[in-house]
Amino acid sequence: MRRSGRTAPTALRRRQSHFSQTLQIRLTRWLTAHDLPDRAPRVTRALVNTVCAGLPGALWSDPWGGGHDAWKVGGKLFAVVGALDGNGLNVKCPDTDTARFLIEMARAQRAPYFHASWVRIPFGSVPDEEMTDRIRISYGVIRKSLTRKLQAALDPWPPDA
Secondary structure, three states, X not given: OOOOOOOHHHHHHHHHHHHHHHHHHHHHHXXXXXXXXXXXXXXXXXXXXXXXXXXXXXXXXXXXXXXXXXXXXXXXXXXXXXXXXXXXXXXXXXXXXXXXXXXXXXXXXXOOOOOOOEEEEEOOOOOHHHHHHHHHHHHHHHHHOOOHHHHHHOOOOOOOO
16 A cells, blocks of 8 residues: 555655665675785776787877877777876776766766766776776777777787687
């Protein structure tokens, strides 16, 4: 039986909100329990540049001047380290839902000046392996959006393909 003044959609939204909060709490606890002190992140601008330079067809540029590390494939950005706040990496996610999920789970922040499908991952907030995976996922998303001709001109990706 419904209470007066409360509609079914409102109750549904409350249940969804509660479920989302519960999921976020459980994931946060799990992530906290599994981030071991001996695996402290050591991600730096130099490590990001090394990973990006190893990707097929990846080129470094500084399109805005002032010391940005912008990595492109086929002329499209896939990773950016800012000049002034060079303590974080901006990468593209496959979609806005993935970006929102990473932000809700405190694994990333909203990337300023970028589309909603981009996130900023502060250095030291995630392990090296996760940062490297985010770079590769971003590269793969951008690479898939290139024309067939541009994709054919690049070395195979992933390397074992």
